Amino acid sequence: MRRIGRISGLVTAITLALGLSGCGASYDTTAPRSAREQAAEDQQAKSDAKNTTLDATNGSEHIDCSKVKCVALTFDAGPSENTPRLLEILKKNKAHATFFMLGKNHIEKHPDLVRRIADEGHELANHTWSHKILTDSDDDEVRSEINRVQKAVKKLTGRTPLLMRPPQGRTDERVSKISRELGVAQVLWSVTAKDYQTNDSALIKERVLEQTERDGVILLHDIYKGTVPAVPGILKELKKRGYTVVTVGQLLAPAVAEPGKVYKP
Template sequence: MDNSRTRQQTPARVGTLTITFDDGPDAEYTPQILETLRHYGVPAVFFCIGEQVARYPDVLRAIDAAGHAIGNHTMTHPHLTELPNDEIRKQLTDAANQIEATIGKRPHLFRPPYGDMDERVERIARELGYQPVLWDVDSVDWSGIPGPTVAANVLPHLKPGAIVLQHAGEHAEGTPAALPYIIEVAVAMGYDWVPFMSKS
């Protein structure tokens, strides 16, 4: 019996990937993203802005109810390296308070807006109990590019253990269209989508 066709349909697993979404929640793109993740059974991390949580608390509750991890993306999305220490702490604490007031739990993961983090910002975040999380693959979807371009920015750069950066907020109109394709092609390449796991 020739099993070559079966082998082709079930490629050897080559590693794991984690998908993350910044800048949400919002009322337009985040629900579409949640539906796609539900359809494929893919877990994600949503790094949420406190001001957005205040605007769309029900969407944050939907993220939490779906079992996805929620991280702190500051209160107002500033460049943290340009702020004094007390303002950095306030950005993280205010966002955490907003998230906790909405879903009853505080985040433990943190992603600095724009990836703007130096030793000082990282030290303050860790003092507050956060694990900073950056990324390995940037979809550049925040720039308003269409779905095929979003996918093209992701798929060629995947590697085992990669953290993929996408967005669930304003200007990320290409993300909902790209997401099913990214998920399916990555699985066909032999990757499994998994929850965030610390690399440290």
């Protein structure tokens, strides 16, 4: 029964009606915890067969989120003039985040910040070139929106993002198919401060903390005036509550994000 329950939780078919996608699109999602547990089980089976020791770091500092109370911190739509302060805050708190970056007016305007994000150990990710709604775009537009960011980040850092967050979280089976072809997994979220609606840093902090649970994914934006000032208080309280702040890649490890899949806590 335990195995049946775990497998059924690994890939859950859901219909997001007027939810994240804003439409009735139906598609499969995978919870980070389920992906992590399945990968660990598969790796252990291989390890047992070969009589070797597991060491899955997923290309970054190894944090075992099966033993540590983890939550992934993500920022959308930057980099911007607010990002340097955010990077200083993260450095001071010894925390790393995943940056889902926009191309137009962001990557192309702040190439030095893209390099700095990479150099300081954060995870580089894709939020499309111009924030077009992918489910409303034709196939060529979807490919262009994703590919332009992939190429720009690779040119600046030597790294190609493995993760993409569709604008407004709107995706479907067609977008997933194209994402798989382009080598990116999609990442949604479980916590949103709706910081696009307010510059009240205290309210942003409150909204994040009241929604955060283990193995969740926090969505914030480093383009809005009230968001970055809220981050120190968020990090301090999360630490007090026993959380370890990680990137999406660390949350999934030892699983590696699979292109085309939609990850959602």
